[in-house]
Amino acid sequence: xxxxxxxxxxxxxxxxxxxxxxxxxxxxxxxxxxxxxxxxxxxxxxxxxxxxxxxxxxxxxxxxxxxxxxxxxxxxxxxxxxxxxxxxxxxxxxxxxxxxxxxxxxxxxxxxxxxxxxxxxxxxxxxxxxxxxxxxxxxxxxxxxxxxxxxxxxxxxxxxxxxxxxxxxxxxxxxxxxxxxxxxxxxxxxxxx
Amino acid sequence: xxxxxxxxxxxxxxxxxxxxxxxxxxxxxxxxxxxxxxxxxxxxxxxxxxxxxxxxxxxxxxxxxxxxxxxxxxxxxxxxxxxxxxxxxxxxxxxxxxxxxxxxxxxxxxxxxxxxxxxxxxxxxxxxxxxxxxxxxxxxxxxxxxxxxxxxxxxxxxxxxxxxxxxxxxxxxxxxxxxxxxxxxxxxxxxxxxxxxxxxx
Numbered sequence: 001x002x003x004x005x006x007x008x009x010x011x012x013x014x015x016x017x018x019x020x021x022x023x024x025x026x027x028x029x030x031x032x033x034x035x036x037x038x039x040x041x042x043x044x045x046x047x048x049x050x051x052x053x054x055x056x057x058x059x060x061x062x063x064x065x066x067x068x069x070x071x072x073x074x075x076x077x078x079x080x081x082x083x084x085x086x087x088x089x090x091x092x093x094x095x096x097x098x099x100x101x102x103x104x105x106x107x108x109x110x111x112x113x114x115x116x117x118x119x120x121x122x123x124x125x126x127x128x129x130x131x132x133x134x135x136x137x138x139x140x141x142x143x144x145x146x147x148x149x150x151x152x153x154x155x156x157x158x159x160x161x162x163x164x165x166x167x168x169x170x171x172x173x174x175x176x177x178x179x180x181x182x183x184x185x186x187x188x189x190x191x192x193x
Numbered sequence: 194x195x196x197x198x199x200x201x202x203x204x205x206x207x208x209x210x211x212x213x214x215x216x217x218x219x220x221x222x223x224x225x226x227x228x229x230x231x232x233x234x235x236x237x238x239x240x241x242x243x244x245x246x247x248x249x250x251x252x253x254x255x256x257x258x259x260x261x262x263x264x265x266x267x268x269x270x271x272x273x274x275x276x277x278x279x280x281x282x283x284x285x286x287x288x289x290x291x292x293x294x295x296x297x298x299x300x301x302x303x304x305x306x307x308x309x310x311x312x313x314x315x316x317x318x319x320x321x322x323x324x325x326x327x328x329x330x331x332x333x334x335x336x337x338x339x340x341x342x343x344x345x346x347x348x349x350x351x352x353x354x355x356x357x358x359x360x361x362x363x364x365x366x367x368x369x370x371x372x373x374x375x376x377x378x379x380x381x382x383x384x385x386x387x388x389x390x391x392x393x394x
Contacts, residue, residue, distance in 0.1 A: 019197050067223065107362055112378075
């Protein structure tokens, strides 16, 4: 069983974190296009044909001449390029957690989208408080679930009952990481039946 | 679940990010700092002349072109091939084989992944709390692992869904006579949002 547990640990770790595949593939495609273009330009220059966009020699001259360009456009371009680079560096080293939680199971490795937990909590809250499911808004983050209730005017909301129901439900789920419920009733009520 | 090498994904992003950041920072310095600017003006023509000389020193006999240009094209082609391999290696790891018994005196038994996939799928399709389900098989650390992805209706308890799937897996284990590692993903998604919530489970 230990090898299965190791497999489950690996699968769960991989399924709760982003593989960064999309971005990596986009960058690879851009890099391929740039390489193909550069290669074409070099071959055209070798054959003595006119360049597609810029001949390699002119590229070199352009780089040398940066020192003579007006400063403002160079700074602006530099800032844009640096910001893109910084974003890429941050994305590459950050954890990239997905909005998912792990459910305990004897049999399998179960991962649930936060959205599903939120909608189940919303229904539980609407039953417990006897309110319309559309008037309950639930947000599930990594460690907490916030339940916001918009009451109907003239009707009191049993906040304690809702809090109890939601907490009891989360205790039953035993998600990892554990979720802590916060119930709040909005001040502005909905006018209506 | 798949065998995508996530480390290489991150390394590629990191390397491109560092290069981009360095180019950007360099341009900002060139624009802002006077000494850097004058230094560039002084040094850049010399460096470019040196590069031109290096290229000129390695001309292919009988032509005016340089070996280095040809080498540059070769390097670019290798890079493109590596990047294509990199892209194609993403998302692999699915397998069509589930179990294979050692062939004995009376022959062996091999079970295709499709068997487990379809029997689970057929069972899950009858469950009204699920909008959709999909079962596939991946090879993880040399063992076949089932991947069950279900989309539930609004408001359905994920724990109940997990219990239903676990019990169906127990039946499958019984049927196969072997325990199968399984990963279950309970998701919401667009289709779940568009469906009615269930009154009864």
